[in-house]
Amino acid sequence: MLGHPDRALAGAADRVGSASLPFGIFTIRIALIAHIRHPIAPPFMGGMESHFHGLARGLDAAGHSVTSFAAGGSDLPNLKAICTQPCEEIYPRERFAGSDALQAYQLSAFRLAWDCIASGNFDAVHNNSLFPEVIDWAVRDGIAMVTSQHVPPFKAMREKVHGVLGDERQQITVTSRHQKGLWSADDPPNLSVVHNGIDLTRWQPSARRHDRLLWYGRITPNKGLALAIKSAAIADRPLDIIGTIEDRAYFEVEIAPYLTGKIRYLGHLSGPQLHEAVAASRAVVATPMWDEPFGLVAAEALSSGVPVLAFDRGALREVVGPCGIIVPAADIAALARAMQEPDLPGPSVCRQRAEQCFSITQMIAGYERCYCAAMKAQAGTGGDSSASSAFKTTLLLA
Template sequence: MKIAVIGHVRFPIARPFMGGMEAHCWHLCRGLQTRGHDVTLFAAGDSDWGGKVESVMDVHYDREFPWHKWHGTPELTGHLDAAFERLLPRLAEGSFDVVHNNSLHRFPPRFAARHRIPMVTSLHVPPFDVLKRAVADGGAPWSLFTTCSQRQLGAWFDDADAPFARVVPNGIDLADWPFSPEGDGTAVWMGRITPTKGTHLAAQAAKIAGIPLNIYGTIEDQGYFDTEIAPLINEGVQYGGHLQGVDLTEAIARASVLLFTPLWDEPFGLAAIEAMACGLPIAAVENGAIREVAGDAARYAGADAGELAKALREAIGIPRWAARERVERLFTVEHMLGAYEVLYGRAIDAVGHVSDVPSFEVFELPPALI
């Protein structure tokens, strides 16, 4: 198939990844190409996944319009709207068999529904009003949606029937996260260092539990780091920088447990399955879909450092093989890509065989792809 993938344009789709959305899109493009598809990524012009990139804008928008300062402003909204207005005709004229939309912008789903463009839109975040209205308007037998967890499916579609939506969990390449049979007794935290990710709570819990902690990730909010994280750094809590590739994998695999501390409605938790693949059990703040993802390979707590310290002490005793087995069974990139390919086929077939009156027949994926 000739596939257009639209990336989120806040950050480049390139290593080192700023977050889970960038990692997902990068692996999606590479995985589809490996499976024989002709893939073009439409994203920020400073993206690099090793294949064709067509720029939606010259550089990612967070460089000029940092999200923490410009989110919801007319200036950022206008910047994005102008870019996507330029993009949509290129999608229609590009002779693509299907479009996989990861953009979180409101234009593509409505465009697909109106112009019978086969499209699969992946919803990687909790619902927000502008995009939720576009999702409600943009569903059609050829314009389908995915969420990465059952919790998010219910949130986006108000726990009602979702005839054009399906859960497709995120998947990782197990070769990038090899299993390590034992850890060194330390805890690890990785992700974007920003208040909603709860890095400070991980540091507080590790100090209470008396378990050394290494923190890895990009400092997205410098003020937060300086006031909430830096004062906690000492011999027991260390910041190791924004590692990538093998360096990050080796750092994670050495540890004995991952602290996962979302303070928002986390849609999935890619960092959790990456660590679990290496054999790390999880001590988690139970927000969002983390119990759906980690299951019995984790211990859970509320957003309280004392509770999380107790979960940390308990989680470190979970067998490492149990964490790895769960990822092998549910969260590989092969499972994810296979599920997407089924949906691509559904969207393509619907353009040629479905009348203009929307069909609300619920379709099912094979159990192996759920």
């Protein structure tokens, strides 16, 4: 069974001072649960996969003991595969969204993960599954858990989250202040903002720059690529496109007919090729047609020293800050004018914002505070305990 909370927190406190850990934070034994739509491995299908990969490796690098529960084919520290194939390979969302078959497949996988967690020896669980029932299981079994919300509220998840608001054993995190307001109009103590972090060593500025704009991401209607293409045509500016084609019909009808010499589709790049393409661009264009919970593309661009031209949806204004131009949502004329703007923020300004706000180190520190809050609440320790002292240390990382 999962270690008794008092013993687990005391054991964690005994591990304070591990030489491999920054800031004197103790080692935490963490069970990480991923969503299983795609494998958590490069080339990443989207922001959630990239985030989880960085989270697992960041926690491992910080000296924590990490066990990753994810789909087979994932590239993660101490992987425990909870299904042989990701959902999308067996029950693609386009055909099976909301189906009993997809629900049963997910339920089987996450039950397997939970059985392993409940019989293991973990200090805390970090739930990134987007599967609402996992919250019920943590409450039922008395397990300290952090649940990270990577998408706007949907009915089943909203109900589960609202059921634990105020219960500090169950910490809830969102990726932006904008998202926090969608989950609760109040300020419950267990609802926190932890911005996504990116690997600043991979997303670096480049001395090789050209005049082409870049749009990259999943090619699907809610990412708004068709509007970016229209704006580039109006502005008479060259635009490169990188990404996996998630909606083939959308690509064939809305994208392919408009590919010209100035507007090019470069395929699905990853790793150094993608990093180089971003860092070489004049600006990155972000055109979400939904309330983007964070906007990882924007943060990666800033880390690469590249400004962002974006629709004002979701958290993009919060992420971009002064390092680009934000225009009204779906306003292609305004976006075209932004594309023509000759004086955009320079590389050093963009890079500095990423370093200050969106590093993996800062993200890990934010999650460490949440793990400790959940563990402390679960154990019910007093203010004089050694575990409480360790917890206070984490608060200095804010």
